[in-house]
Amino acid sequence: MAIGGNPVFRGKNFRSAVATAPPVPQAPYGQNPYGQYGQPAGQSGYGQNPYGQNPYGQPSAQPQGQQMTPEQLDQMYKAPSAGPVETGRMTYDDVIMKTLACLGLVVLGAGVTLFVSPAASLGLMVLGAIGGLILALVNSFKREPSPALILAYAALEGLFLGGLTRIIDAFAPGAGFQAVLGTVVVAGVTLALYKSGKVRATPGLAKFFLIAIVGYLAFSLVNLGLVLFGVVDSPWGMRGIEIMGIPLGVIVGLFAVVLAAIALIFDFNSIEEGVRAGAPRRFAWTAAFGLTVTLVWLYTEILRLIAIFNSND
Template identity: 65%
Template sequence: MASGGNPIFNGKSFRGATQAPPVPHNPYAQNPYGQNPYGQNAYGQNPYGQFGQAAPQPNMTPEQLQQMYSQPAAGPADTGRMTFDDVIMKTVACLVVLVLGAAVTLFVAPALSTVLMVVGALGGFVLALVNTFKKQPSPALILAYAGLEGLFLGGLTRVLDGLYPGVGLQAVIGTLAVFGVTLLLFKSGKVRATPKAMRFFMIATIGYAVFALINMVMMWTGAVQEPFGLRTSVEIFGIPLGVLIGLLAIGLAAFSLIMDFTSIEEGVRAGAPERYSWTAAFGLTVTLVWLYVEIIRLLSILRGDD
């Protein structure tokens, strides 16, 4: 994929990937050396066997030969290359599994929902690392990741929606809105993952990760008693720190979508193998999960400050 794309793609998705076979050319076309295409090639191989196409039979009529070679050239899907349709379908599959996982924790008993949420959070984190560093994409592991994240998001939504009714639906709408706007901006060419923007993204993401780690440790040790830790216990000009941090995180997640789209576009253009559409779907799912978590947390902080 693109060298400046989503870290998930850079870290794993196209390591060792080779471009899919090219579309076969018309053997009647004049080659650079003026050699008969039906003659013996340098390796003694049938040039048609390479593409799984039968050689013309000696008793075929000229009309049959002309019909055979006037057929449309094979498209990306026919030659085993990744297409945008592949990415869309596999991303939809991941999101369907995620929604099913969320439905489980939304409708089971509260105590079991909490257990499943913790299992989903830990299991999803582990599988995210496995899928990120695995050289070849594994559909089963990617779908398993989506299911575990569904358990986590369902449990989180159940807890926060119980405290602030309606916040779950608002977060879903907000996530879809950010995704749609980001896609439109990318398609229009107004927003691109430039090297300068990538450097800012990496610096800001590292800073955000450090803050999140410190906040989590302080909450676990009881250093802060607020539900969201430093996000709500610290205010800047009367604004909870979590609101400012949340807006930054949502911006980072939105830019991560831009990097996903860039990586997918370049992968399709480069003729990447079809199996890497699972990598693209995984990257999009990870980013959408991150975006949803940040939006529902920001909305909860704002509701709690009312």
């Protein structure tokens, strides 16, 4: 399984849950995988236990030596098998609903920054950035997902994104709406391409992503250092340098958006593998957290790209 871009899905919790999930028996061509009458091959065809007890160690409901009627056997055979929900396994619906809950808190947190003073909004943005980073690390390394901590992370990220959007909207009106629209479009197109099979999470793509993301992080750290120490005058650092009339930040920003889209491909693949392997239902929170992390990154990159465009007009 190619669990690639998002470190949330590469962590021990999600990876071990998928690896150790009990296999789901599949009946070929609609046959009962346990023999003609629902019993494992080699046992009595009428479900009679040779010891007078059921296979779970409890006294049999049938009197010893009494066989089940053909009608009872036929009813048992035709009964629907237990689905993922009944067996406590992760489903796509679980992931969707929990992801929507996380994104709803992101929007709610962002909305809070619109109803406070600019100074308070800046303070909330700093709180959201620091708190979100801490909870992102905590949630990534926890062995078991914590819904409360995951939802708290989403709310803090909302404060950060709301404050950042308010600052950029001050000199680039409409940037926030454009960034939201861009995030929805990129995520939707990526999901459509993944579902169609035109893009897949291959080992080659994983290697490219790993090399590219390390290079991008190195560039970002160096650029941040240059800005903090005043080596460059532009608030964007090296991103403000123009190459053939195009700001370097635009080129790097587009590259980062592509990387975020690739990360989404690996997120979708990891979720698909988790559902297919029958991972425990609680790990739907891990999947929702991983998607939220990637979507927050994607929105931030698009917002910064729009800001650089506007600052060079």
